Amino acid sequence: MTIAPVRWADDRLVLLDQTQLPAREVERPYERWEAVADAIRTLVVRGAPAIGVAAAFGVALAARQSQATGFDGLLADLELAIKGLAATRPTAVNLFWALERMKQTVLAARALPIAEVRTRLLAEAEAIRDEDIAANRAMGAHGAALVPANARILTHCNAGALATAGYGTALGVVRAAHAAGKVALVWVDETRPVMQGSRLTAWECVREGIPHRLIADVVAASVMARGDVDLVVTGADRIAANGDTANKIGTYSLAVLAAHHRVPFYIAAPFSTIDPALASGAEIPIEERDASEVRRVGAQPTAPGESPVFNPAFDVTPAGLIAAIITERGVFRPPYRF
Numbered sequence: 001m002t003i004a005p006v007r008w009a010d011d012r013l014v015l016l017d018q019t020q021l022p023a024r025e026v027e028r029p030y031e032r033w034e035a036v037a038d039a040i041r042t043l044v045v046r047g048a049p050a051i052g053v054a055a056a057f058g059v060a061l062a063a064r065q066s067q068a069t070g071f072d073g074l075l076a077d078l079e080l081a082i083k084g085l086a087a088t089r090p091t092a093v094n095l096f097w098a099l100e101r102m103k104q105t106v107l108a109a110r111a112l113p114i115a116e117v118r119t120r121l122l123a124e125a126e127a128i129r130d131e132d133i134a135a136n137r138a139m140g141a142h143g144a145a146l147v148p149a150n151a152r153i154l155t156h157c158n159a160g161a162l163a164t165a166g167y168g169t170a171l172g173v174v175r176a177a178h179a180a181g182k183v184a185l186v187w188v189d190e191t192r193p194v195m196q197g198s199r200l201t202a203w204e205c206v207r208e209g210i211p212h213r214l215i216a217d218v219v220a221a222s223v224m225a226r227g228d229v230d231l232v233v234t235g236a237d238r239i240a241a242n243g244d245t246a247n248k249i250g251t252y253s254l255a256v257l258a259a260h261h262r263v264p265f266y267i268a269a270p271f272s273t274i275d276p277a278l279a280s281g282a283e284i285p286i287e288e289r290d291a292s293e294v295r296r297v298g299a300q301p302t303a304p305g306e307s308p309v310f311n312p313a314f315d316v317t318p319a320g321l322i323a324a325i326i327t328e329r330g331v332f333r334p335p336y337r338f
Contacts, residue, residue, distance in 0.1 A: 003161035003204065006045060006053045006129065008122070011064075013057040015045045018162055022203040033062040033081040040088040040095075043194065047163020048237040049132050049270055052094035055085045056125035059102040063118045071110055074117060078106055090285040091246055091314050092237040093275045098128055129165040135270045135328035136167040143173030143233065143268050143326040147182045151230045154187040154220060157248035158200035159235025159268065169235040169268040171204060173326060178210050186212040187223055191248060193293045193311065217250055224261040232258045233326075236269035243319030243336030244281025245269075249312055255321035264323040271327045274338050281316035289313050 005016045013030040019042065020026045028044065030036050036058035039045050045054045062081030068074040082099050089095060105124040109117045147153070153174055160171030168175060177183050186205060191197035198214055205212040215223065223229055232254055238246045245251075245267050258265040278284060291309035296302055303309075325332045332338065 002166070003207070004166060005162050006050055006057070006165055008057060008126065008129075013054065013061060015039055015054065016162070017044050018046055018200060019043055021162075021199050030058075031061060032065055033058040033085065036061065037085050037088050040085070046196070047158065048092035048094040048235070048273060049136075049164040049169065050162070051089060051092050052098035052272070053125070053129045053132055053165045055088075055095050056098045056102050056128045058085050059099065060118070060122040060125045063106075063121045069114065071114070071117070074114055075106060078103070089287055091287045094237075094270070094272050097272045101128060132165040132270065133167055136164050136169060136172045137176075138328040139169060139268055139270065139326055140167065140172035140176030142328070142331050143266065144176035144180055144182065146231070146264075146266065146324065146326070146331065147173070147177040147180075148230055149182055150184040151177065151182050152185045152187065152228055153177070153183065154189070154223070154229045154232045154254070155201060156189045156197065156232075156234045156251055156254055157191045158196040158204070160201055160204040162200050162204060163235060168204075169270065170233045170266075171201060173233050173266075173268050174210065175208065178208070183210065186210055187220070187229060188212050188214045189217050189220060189250070189254075190214060191250065192217055193297075195297070196248065220254055221257050224257055224263055229258075229261070229263050231264045231266060233266040233268055236267050236273050236325075237314060238278070238284050239267070239269060239274045239325065239338075240278040240281050240284060241274070241276045241336075241338065242280050243322060243325060243332075243334060244284070245317045245319070245322060245325070246281060246284045246286065246314045247317065249315050252315040252317045255317040259321050265317075265321055266324050266326055267317075267322055268326040271329050271338075274327075276338065281318065284314075284316055286315070287313040
């Protein structure tokens with residue numbers, strides 16, 4: 001079944017509200033860039049590629065909101081929107097990559113009528129969306145070739161259709177391998193504290209008929225020790241030039257466990273996730289989110305409200321722990337040269 005977390009319909013951006021899953025499937029329309037920025041910030045839309053696509057459409061909406069009659073006024077309004085959208089989440093590089101593409105589209109259209117600039121911005125956002133889906137499918141094909149027969153795959157967080165414009169990165173590899181009859185079981189980490197594995201990845205597996213079993217994050221070591229994991233594959237939010245990779249918190253510990261148990265650990269991400277400006281993972285900015293995410297599960301408090309909390313949303317896995325990085329351009333192995 002098709003999952004479309006980010007789509008354009010009736011001159012509006014429509015997002016599948018991921019904060020409501022798996023209990024309810026709610027689509028929300030957006031007509032202003034400020035609302036799109038809030039949706040990114042509050043995880044209505046999440047996952048590095050999906051954030052980039054949503055932000056691109058946010059710029060297209062900003063052009064429609066603008067009352068400017070000349071290019072300079074329009075550019076000023078769009079620069080304000082781009083700055084606001086860029087401030088939502090610091091780690092996922094796809095956000096900044098997509099916003100830069102939109103800015104360059106505006107600048108290239110300086111001599112055109114304002115109406116045509118708006119048309120070109122929407123077309124560019126749609127191109128970013130379509131390219132993401134195509135990249136995910138290519139990535140899935142490249143990754144499926146690495147999956148052995150009757151594979152038992154462990155994945156973390158959600159890197160499926162919900163995290164992209166459709167199909168998925170890490171879960172796209174699983175989808176392609178499943179279609180080829182290679183998947184015996186997917187171990188789905190619940191992924192504390194926001195539970196993207198249990199709420200989102202498990203939901204996608206149910207919809208797709210992918211055999212899976214949900215586990216608490218702390219069970220991953222045990223299933224590896226039992227010899228019940230053949231490979232680990234996760235997504236990524238930013239990859240440094242040397243292959244160090246930022247992904248959802250808990251990914252680094254999985255990579256360490258995989259190395260100890262001699263289980264290959266793979267990253268699947270679009271090439272746009274690679275940030276050549278950063279020499280290593282030490283330079284990747286790590287978002288820290290609200291303490292309430294750790295002090296509760298859903299609406300249920302699980303810790304005293306007075307307890308201090310450290311809540312980084314991501315961690316960095318060193319390149320030396322990564323067997324290969326799967327992109328739409330092929331499979332890269334260490335030493336990484338992108």
